[in-house]
Amino acid sequence: MVAKVIGVPVALVSLVDDVCEYFPGAAGLAQPWASTRQTPLGHSFGQSVVMAAKPLVITDARGDDRVCDNPAIEGLGIVGYAGMPLLDDQGNVIGSLCAIDTSPRTWTDAELDLLADLAAACSAKLRLRIAASRVGRELEARVAAQTAVEQLSNRLALAFDRGQVLLAASTALAGTETFEDVVAAVGDVVGGSLGPSFVGLLVRNEQNLLDLVGPTDLPPAVAKWLPISLDDPLPVADAVRAGESVFLGDRSWILARYPHLADAIEAVGWHAVAAIPVPGLRQPLGALFFAWPQAHPFEVDERALITSLAGYVAHALQRASHFQDRVDAARTLQRAMLSHLPRFNHLELTARYQPAHRRDQVGGDWYDAVKIEKDTLAVVIGDVAGHDINAAAQMGQLRSILRGYLVDRQEPPSALLRRLDNANHLLGNPSIASVILAYVGATPDGSHLLQWSNAGHPPPVLVDSDGSVRALAGRNPLLGASRLVRRTNQQQPLSPGSTLVLYTDGLIERRSETFEEGAARLHACLVDHAHLPLDELVDTIVATVPDPAHEDDIAVIALRLPNYAPSPQSWVGTS
Incomplete structure (x- = not known):
């Protein structure tokens, strides 16, 4: 072993x-x-x-x-x-x-x-x-x-x-990363040997209350106590406050000590309970709580076993807490990288970011929009490979470099992506990332032109003013694949009232579908809801297109042109 x-x-x-x-x-x-x-x-x-x-x-x-x-x-x-x-x-x-x-x-x-x-x-x-x-x-x-x-x-x-x-x-506990993992591991270990019908972990929070980690489908007579105060007359509160285990092997013993719990234990059908403090450095971190649907005499060796188990849980909780602190810090960093969108007089612009369904995953998805001239807006969507803290950090580096390039000089999108990829290789281990850099600007005749370069990213989707939907082709290899990649520009005139949608692959990916099937779902959603205001349209996309338990982060940025063609003089941006 x-x-x-x-x-x-x-x-x-x-x-x-x-x-x-x-x-x-x-x-x-x-x-x-x-x-x-x-x-x-x-x-x-x-x-x-x-x-x-x-x-x-x-x-x-x-x-x-x-x-x-x-x-x-x-x-x-x-x-x-x-x-x-x-x-x-x-x-x-x-x-x-x-x-x-x-x-x-x-x-x-x-x-x-x-x-x-x-x-x-x-x-x-x-x-x-x-x-x-x-x-x-x-x-x-x-x-x-x-x-x-x-x-x-x-x-x-x-x-x-x-x-x-x-x-x-x-x-089992050595491989846990979250509080929920700890509860699941304890339940698996004790389920056969001790046979409790309920396994719960109550963890002390910043307000010095005990939050339940475990089953949440509790009757109202029990749920009303959550979160639990250390002053509440309950077995887990007594165990944490005194630092001593509470073993009550028969319902009569429970009611003798806690007569006010008669309705609660009747509702859940408990006849025996055990609350064991989870030791911490200075004070208990919380308590393990077990319940049985029949009387359960606690032998000395069983009490010792449960108490030893609480010690193992303490180590696992400390690891899980440290892990979650790191994930939370990375998520905070990631959200801080999501830019405040600039405003243009005649252009609607909106974006959404949604983290992965699993709380322990952090991704490298980002969007950005930068006004680079009074009549030109740069729009970015990107995704660094990976679902960890390193991916979030690498995303922040690429985003910052690209932002600097955008305001440094006016160059075609392909040239900026070449410069970004060159920096990506020169600054250490290159990140593998997909990026679209697009310019939306007014032409001298008052119409609008989209210019873009695509580095391995899902293609932009254009919704024309008549409601038709199409993906905009033209894609080059990912960033980080090779410094010798030839990158190209694409361009597309934009008609008044048209909508452009850029997104990361988490929006359409499902384990049971191909990429093409996921893209078709997105296109169908856009066809059905193209008439909605832009914010409502993007909310609908994010709510209905992804897998409900999506395992990847999602970023979407969308823009819509006005239904009229403004004069060149009126196309002036404000930030």
Whole structure:
């Protein structure tokens, strides 16, 4: 398990006595040690863990004064080493659970936390084996106590199963990224062994209230308490406020302590509840809450299991909180990059941005509009590949560079995209991105002309004043693909009353459809609703065209020309 989860070539369960170091559990150990399962004490790194009664973490044993003379460096190939204490039932350190790398390794906090969790579970297994051994000896000496011994054996088997639950919980929670993931992982782990009908996580928010993470389809008699104040007379509030678990195994016990909850527990059908504080650095982070539809006596080992599980949840919550802080910061950065649109006397302009359905995804979609001359508006739509914080940062860089180029000098769209792609390559790892840069301007005769260059982006869609819809062809390769790309300009006269729509691919993509089918849905929507005011039209597009659970961000920018052709002198923009 250690070798697979942490990703090391060698993992050992090490027990030390006065003569040797024994390996009751080993993965990746070379011969002859894999067969003998022991080494002389002089080869032992584990004895340092036992003697110091604390973890031993080594990046490169060859240069570490504590162990650089140990023959195991050459004999067993130990270079990087991380060992966590294994405890017996008296709290004595009897060995170590260690992860070994044959190369220098800088161990991360996450790896060390996970190894510590696995060591705790392994200690529980060792204690069970020690206890089982004692039971075996007692069985031989106490034939008359056969019935009592069988009961104890069953209890030990149950405890072993619950030790497996903790091991499974450690593995499941290690991969969680959100509070919802944590609740789902806990539900999966305890569903079979403990059998609660309700699993909830209540997390302390900035107002010092407890928010429920978990099932939301609660009867009004229960939902009315949310969010929960720490002063509320409820099991979870008492558990968090006092820092002590609340176990109530029968409905009569619940009502004896909380008589005002009679209607609520009747509505949900609960007969037993448990509220366990989730420990934090200075105060509980919240509480785990379980409920059962029948009486549920809480044995000592089950209480210990649930309490240990709350400790694992604490680590997972801290990771999830840190992850969400990063995502929120990236989303804030991303939204800050969405420009305030300039206003032109005779041109309607509107835009929308909608984040991905999943809260843990951040994209590189953006739109922009810049007045570059009194009679010309530059419109941009772009999408950097990826759904993470790096994509958002790269988007911000490309957007800022392009904005600077737009106000620096007047050049055709293709020339500016060539300059942008050149900067993209020169400034480090090039971003892969699709972009459309379009100019909309008045011609000397008072009509309007669209000029654009398309770097691998979904084509612009033009809705003519008669309601007909067509995609504007002409596309060059993506930015970041090659510095040798030849980029071209396209142009299209715009009739009075026509509408131009630029969008990112999240608007039309669905797993079950081709790109062409998604584009056809967009065109059909535009045909049906072309008569709407521009803002309403774009709202309708964003509300009806995408997949309701879209996994990509969506950006849309649209402009509409007036139904008349203004004179050249009247085409003057204001910002």
